[in-house]
Amino acid sequence: MTVTGFYWLGSRNQKRGALLWLTVASLVFYAWWRPVNLLILLLSVCVNFLLGRIIRNRLLANLSMTKPLLAGILFNVLLLGFFKYTNFFIENLNFVFHQDIPGRSIVLPLAISFFTFTQIAYLIDCSQDRCAGYNFLDYVLFVSTFPHLIAGPIVHHRQLISQFSNQDSFRFRPRSFALGCTIFLVGLFKKAVLADHLALFANTVFSLASHRFPLTAGEAWTGPLTYTLQLYFDFSGYSDMAIGSALLFNLVLPLNFNSPFRAVNVIDFWNRWHMTLTRFLTDYVYNPIVLSITRRRLAAGKKLMSRTSLDIEPFMVLVAFPMLVTMFVSGVWHGAGWQFIIFGMLHGSYLVINHAWHQVQRRMGQDPSQSSKAGRQVARLATLMAVMIAMVFFRAPDVKTAWFLIRSMFGSHGLSLPHGMAAHAAFLKALGIQFRGFVTPESGLNTNEVLPWTISLFAIAWFVPNLYYWIQDHTTDFQLPSGDVFASWWKAFRWQPSIPWAVSTAVLGVVAVLSMLSGVREFLYFQF
Numbered sequence: 001m002t003v004t005g006f007y008w009l010g011s012r013n014q015k016r017g018a019l020l021w022l023t024v025a026s027l028v029f030y031a032w033w034r035p036v037n038l039l040i041l042l043l044s045v046c047v048n049f050l051l052g053r054i055i056r057n058r059l060l061a062n063l064s065m066t067k068p069l070l071a072g073i074l075f076n077v078l079l080l081g082f083f084k085y086t087n088f089f090i091e092n093l094n095f096v097f098h099q100d101i102p103g104r105s106i107v108l109p110l111a112i113s114f115f116t117f118t119q120i121a122y123l124i125d126c127s128q129d130r131c132a133g134y135n136f137l138d139y140v141l142f143v144s145t146f147p148h149l150i151a152g153p154i155v156h157h158r159q160l161i162s163q164f165s166n167q168d169s170f171r172f173r174p175r176s177f178a179l180g181c182t183i184f185l186v187g188l189f190k191k192a193v194l195a196d197h198l199a200l201f202a203n204t205v206f207s208l209a210s211h212r213f214p215l216t217a218g219e220a221w222t223g224p225l226t227y228t229l230q231l232y233f234d235f236s237g238y239s240d241m242a243i244g245s246a247l248l249f250n251l252v253l254p255l256n257f258n259s260p261f262r263a264v265n266v267i268d269f270w271n272r273w274h275m276t277l278t279r280f281l282t283d284y285v286y287n288p289i290v291l292s293i294t295r296r297r298l299a300a301g302k303k304l305m306s307r308t309s310l311d312i313e314p315f316m317v318l319v320a321f322p323m324l325v326t327m328f329v330s331g332v333w334h335g336a337g338w339q340f341i342i343f344g345m346l347h348g349s350y351l352v353i354n355h356a357w358h359q360v361q362r363r364m365g366q367d368p369s370q371s372s373k374a375g376r377q378v379a380r381l382a383t384l385m386a387v388m389i390a391m392v393f394f395r396a397p398d399v400k401t402a403w404f405l406i407r408s409m410f411g412s413h414g415l416s417l418p419h420g421m422a423a424h425a426a427f428l429k430a431l432g433i434q435f436r437g438f439v440t441p442e443s444g445l446n447t448n449e450v451l452p453w454t455i456s457l458f459a460i461a462w463f464v465p466n467l468y469y470w471i472q473d474h475t476t477d478f479q480l481p482s483g484d485v486f487a488s489w490w491k492a493f494r495w496q497p498s499i500p501w502a503v504s505t506a507v508l509g510v511v512a513v514l515s516m517l518s519g520v521r522e523f524l525y526f527q528f
Contacts, residue, residue, distance in 0.1 A: 004248045008172050015170050019141055022249065026146040030110065037109040040079075041144065047075055048119040049139050055126040056133060065127045072123040080116045083108050088336035111150045113333055115143055117280055122157050124284055131157055138164050147246040151238050153256040154276040160251065169250045178497050179471055180247030185509035186467055187240025192512040194457060195234035201450050202227035206395055209405040217415050220408035222450055224388040227395045229457050232260065235274070240467060243478075252477045255468060261461040264371070264379040266350040267358075269387060277333075281326050289322040319355050324348040334394070339402055343393040350386055380462070471495045 003025045007018050031038035051072040055065045087103040094101055125131045134142070134157070142161045143149075163169045205223030208215060215223075239256035246253045256275050263269035270278045297304060297317070305314045324345065331344020358368040371379065389406065396402035465486045468478045473494050495501055 007249055016137070018170065019137060019164055023137060023141045023144065026141065026144045026149060029146040030144060030149060033110060034107065040083075040109045040112070041115065044076070044079060044115060044119065045140055045143050048072060048123060048143075049136060051075075052123055052126045052131070052139075053133075055123065056131075059127065059129055069123055069127045073120060076116045076120050076123075080112055082106075083112055085332075085336045114152050114154060115149065117154055117277075117333070118143060118157075121280060121284055125157065132161075134161055145246070145251070147242040147251070148253055151235070151242075152274075152276060153239055153242065153254050154280050155253060156279075159254055163251055171250070173250065175474060175497055176247055176250055178502075179475060179495070180244045182244070182471070182495060182501070182505045183247065183467060184241050184244030185505050185512065187237040187242075187244060188512040189237070189508040190233045190240065191237030192515045195230045195232075195237060196515065197453070198226045198230035198233065198457070201454075202230050202395070206397075206401070206405070209408065210397055210401045212404060214413040215405070215408040216413055217409055217411045220405055220413075221388075222454075223405060224391050224395070224409070225454055226450070228384075228388050228391045229454065229461070231391070231394075232257075232461065233457070255478055255480075257466070258468075258480060259461070259466045261384060261458070262380060263383050264376050265383055266347065266354050266386060269383055270347070270351070277330070281330055285329050286322050286326040289325060290318060293318055293322070315356065315359065320352045323351050323355070327351065338399050339393040339396055342399065342402070343390050346390040346393065350390075465490055469494075 003022070007022055007025075027038060027041075030041060051068050054068045055072070058065045058068065083106055086106055090101050090103050093099060122131060138161050139157075141164065142155070142157055145155075145160065148155050202223055205215065205219065206227070209220070209223065236257040243253045243255070254276055258272040258275065260269055260273035263272050294304065297314075303311065303314050305311070305318050325348075327344040327348030328341065329344070330347070331340045331342070334340045334343065361368045389409075392405050392409075393399070393402045396405065466480075468480055469486070469490070470493070472478065472480065474497070
């Protein structure tokens with residue numbers, strides 16, 4: 001709040017001074033955990049700013065921008081690769097060539113994946129004449145603004161830098177400030193209370209799997225079920241905190257989540273989950289690949305895609321291949337390990353199948369966006385199951401653990417029911433079903449605690465409108481994508497600048513802070 005107070009005091013007379021103060025505060029915030037990280041961030045910022053200037057100058061002089069653009073992309077990829085993938089490369093080199101090269105002691109700088117993608121987009125836009133000639137202060141603040149720096153959302157330069165010169169951004173608006181406080185505290189509650197409580201269950205299951213404990217199907221499913229929820233409430237909670245804290249300075253960040261567990265297919269899921277990453281991958285990986293292939297096919301006189309027929313060869317070249325490459329990039333971006341690559345390729349396969357099915361539906365004269373209410377609920381459940389299977393690889397420490405847990409999920413170590421059912425369904429023992437549930441001393445899990453908590457949170461994520469639905473009567477900054485229809489009675493509970501809402505929000509904040517005081521907390525996406 002000190003940073004906010006000085007910002008608004010300075011903005012009355014010296015707007016550039018207020019931006020400079022926010023820049024310094026953001027850099028200090030970033031350096032707080034490990035000061036040497038600041039040098040890495042500043043190196044990245046300075047190099048990309050200078051390369052952006054070179055690219056723009058060459059563009060204005062009608063000179064080729066290929067070399068500085070490739071140099072910029074290579075610099076960013078190598079910087080990210082050194083810190084994130086050096087040991088992964090060494091491990092695989094040792095495995096393939098039977099060597100014993102020791103790993104390097106490298107500490108991954110916070111947010112390096114996020115500020116690397118942000119600046120690659122900036123360089124590409126410079127080469128396509130889609131960015132203005134920003135000054136250095138605006139550029140540094142765009143990259144380092146503390147609300148989004150650590151774990152996103154991935155902000156596009158046009159979304160943020162334009163606000164630095166907008167006079168309305170420097171007018172204190174009590175309602176925006178109240179909205180910012182509300183969004184921040186709700187996000188903090190989601191992370192500190194909901195996500196961290198789920199971590200107890202998820203960590204137990206994945207730890208047991210890593211030690212090859214023979215989990216029954218019910219026990220094994222508890223792992224991806226609780227982890228998927230944990231990751232959602234953790235990352236969406238942080239994104240809310242980022243958006244809310246930015247609003248305290250009248251800065252608007254893009255939405256990153258839109259009720260992803262309401263998705264009716266995997267395409268819909270990625271349009272709702274980590275939305276800013278999806279937009280980056282679409283604009284800077286998928287679309288350029290498709291455009292390049294399309295140009296080559298047109299030059300060669302080859303057939304292009306049709307929306308009403310499923311021609312295998314054009315579909316594989318123009319949809320399947322670009323989609324798999326894009327999701328491979330997504331997997332590698334998330335982490336250094338084969339499990340992340342498999343996570344990305346699984347989602348790539350899901351998306352290819354999803355697009356193929358839509359093509360089949362159109363060929364049969366059906367509209368893929370139209371289905372019955374019951375059909376949509378079944379589709380949501382199937383989508384969630386597919387997402388949870390992929391999440392096993394995302395969370396597991398290695399591929400062997402992930403595969404062991406997936407086999408357990410599908411009954412490789414049998415099925416189990418709670419002890420209380422043994423007297424009423426003893427005949428099931430003959431079918432190999434155990435009566436231990438999640439209460440074995442070895443597992444340390446308790447179904448009486450896991451299931452009610454998990455079911456309740458899934459019901460919230462599935463049926464309750466998200467936070468931005470509740471505040472949309474009081475701001476036009478966050479436009480939710482259309483498609484979700486909620487009962488009209490939900491409108492009665494929408495956010496108001498009132499005492500009841502202030503008290504309710506304050507209570508959530510107090511509960512969250514007290515929960516955080518009980519132990520050290522970590523944000524899952526900080527590791528990426």
